[in-house]
Amino acid sequence: MPTVTWARVDPARRAAVVEAAEAEFGAHGFSRGSLNVIARRAGVAKGSLFQYFADKRDLYAFIADVGSQRVRSYMEARIRELDPSRPFFEFLTDLLDDWVAYFADHPRERALHAAASFEVDTDARISVRSVIHRHYLEVLRPLVRDAQARGDLRADADTDALLSLLLLIFPHLALAPYVRGMDPILGLDEPTPEQPALAVRRLVAVLSAAFSPAKQPMKKEVT
Template sequence: MPTVTWARLDGERRRAVLGAAEEEFAAHGFSGGSLNVVAKRAGVAKGSLFQYFADKRDLYAYVTDQASQRVRAYMEAQIHALDSSRPFFDFLTDLLDAWVAYFADNPRQRALHAAASFEVDTDARVSVRAVVHRHYLDVLRPLVRDAQARGDLRGDADVDMLLSLLLMILPHLALAPYVRGLDPLLGLDELSPEQPALAVRRFVAVLAAAFAPVPQPHTAVPNAGGHSHV
């Protein structure tokens, strides 16, 4: 995370460094990203970057955290607007639609998400995925917990398994429409505006089948006259 020196920088200089770093890492990831390019675009000496951050990986983790916070703020606003107290799987369908739309409209956020997902350097990937997962789970866990408390999930549902599946589904929906070869089954890279919405509904149907309560059949109860009623 940033040093005290970074905190003392004026806002314009911080925005210049952050913008340059985002542009470089979005285009080339951690391994291919150049601090020389970041420094040149930001108008600072390369050595200054090491006064702001401990190393390249620290800068990359910070960039990822800032990007994740923007996505999180948008999705939290959507959660409020969509009313998360509705039946969980209806709400989840609308939330995933909003998620897909966000990444369709924000190519830099999409590129940063892809860079974090596909990074080949193990240490860097572990660092940035930890940041991304923290934001995911901070938002998703309360939604799932509340859904179970309302009875929208089975009482014995494996909540961690549901969260784990969502952690796989969300990046797939964000990236597969734009990364050829990532999705071999659902047609997400067909560039059809309807295809992501269809995939969302297929994902939600599978999750609902696995985690929603099983409807109980009505039992006929005999009344005092010997007749039964439902």
């Protein structure tokens, strides 16, 4: 996270550093992004970056946090509008539809998510994905917990397994419709306009079949 010096930097300069870092990391990945390019685009000395952040990993984590917070703020507003008290898998379908649409309309956030997902350097990957996973889980865990409390999930459902699957599905749907080569199964490599919505419904159907309570058989009336 930033040093105390960062808080004293002019807001316009801070914004310039963030914008330059997001552009560079989104284009080249975190570990392969050039600090020289970031400094030049932001109009600061490269040494200044190390006054603002303890090291490269701190810069990676901060940029991942800034981008994740933008996505989270938008999706939390949509969650309130979609009414999370509805039946969980019905709500999840609509949420994933909005999720796919958000990344279609926000290429900068999509590029940063791709950079985090495809990062090859272990230290950089740990730095950025731990931040992104924190945001995911702080939003998704209460939704899953409340769904189980309402009876939308089996009482014995493994909610950690459900959360783990959601941590795979959300990033996949954020990127696969727009990044060739990610999805050879659900038709997202070369999607038609309706294909992402169809993929969402197939994935949610599998989750629902695995985690929904068993339907009680109808009792026959005795005549």
